[in-house]
């Protein structure tokens with residue numbers, strides 16, 4: 625993972641490009657990391673880390689599950705406050 629500024633810019637770019645939806649009131653499940661790539665920063669979520677699986681309904685598909693680091697999840701929520709009109713619920 626990079627520093628906060630880097631991750632923040634990455635997430636902003638992904639929301640702008642539609643690669644990542646803005647955070648809404650998504651169902652979120654925490655579990656032990658399984659090595660999958662984080663939807664925010666692309667780094668693997670290691671087994672020693674907690675992973676958040678976020679269910680989203682968006683242009684990504686009827687229902688997609690995004691795996692992300694707990695840290696990235698919080699940055700994603702902060703960044704998403706800039707897109708209140710497009711927030712999904």
Ligand SMILES: [Zn+2]
Nearest residue numbers: 662665693696
């Ligand atoms: Zn991440």
